[in-house]
Amino acid sequence: MPSKYVSADGRDLWLQSNWWEAPAPTPADNYNFNLRKVRLTPYRSSRPSNRPSASINLARSGSDVTAVQISADHANWTYYNDGDRTKSEDSFDGTxxxxxxxxxxxxxxxxxxxxxxxTGAMADDGGWFSGFAGGLRVQVRRGFTWEDVERSRIAPAYPYSASAGAFTTYTLTFDETWGDGIRIIGEPGGSAHYTSIAELEVFFV
Incomplete structure (x- = not known):
């Protein structure tokens, strides 16, 4: 982030990133000198006020929804936030x-x-969560700290193997909680150590 290109108030700047992958539907790789414009919004703490609703998916209707994932080289994060359960992304990165x-x-x-x-597409070498490291868990973020939710249940039971199945839906319910972030987390399965996803929906029911 060259200081020459930072605004006086520190909120607008240009990020130098010399490699990038354009998202679908026209993916393209480019290894060259690139600058991306960035606008920073100061964090403001807040208390939740949303009412229960079985039809409001916060992943699509929440305020300034930003996807978070562990692998930085995949561009199609919109796949798990577009309402389409037939397209998928995975976290394979060779590590x-x-x-x-x-x-x-x-x-x-x-x-x-x-x-x-x-879940998303699977292969012989991965695409599912393993049963190690506490299995598949849900965490919420409060005060920039991720915490496990209380009394999480999964239906149907998650098999922690390739038997989890491609494009199969699992519902994780837990005690009412609040935060400004939510994620599913666990150890990736298979010899290639990655997971897959087609959709991730978030509700307060």
Whole structure:
């Protein structure tokens, strides 16, 4: 972030990133000198005020929804936030990761108690979560700290193997909680150590 290109108030700047991958539907790789414009919004703490609703998916209707994932080289994060359960993304990056996660952060806090996770495409070497490191868990973010939710249940039972199945939906329910971020997290399975996702929905029911 060259200081020459930072605005006087520090909120607007240009980020130098010499490699990037354009997202679908016209993916393209480019290894060259690149600058991307960035605008920073100061953090403001908030208390949740949303009311229960089985139809409001916070992943799509929340304030300033930002996808978070562990692998930085995948561009199609919109796949798990577009309402289409037939397209998917995975976290394969050639490393032996001990943890993998998919989730969102928001610019304000929300009440939450349900996450609906649809797996993506799978292969012989990975695409699912393993049963190690506490299995598949849900975490919320408060005060920039990620914490496990209380009394999380998964239906149907998650098999922690390739039997989890491609494009299969699992509902994770937990005690009512709040935060400005939410994610599913666990150890990736398979010899290639990666997971897949088609959709991740968030509700306060």
């Amino acid at each position: 032996n990761k001990l943890v993998d996660f998919w989730g969102y952060t928001f610019s304000r806090s929300y009440w939450m108690n349900r996450v609906v996770y649809t």
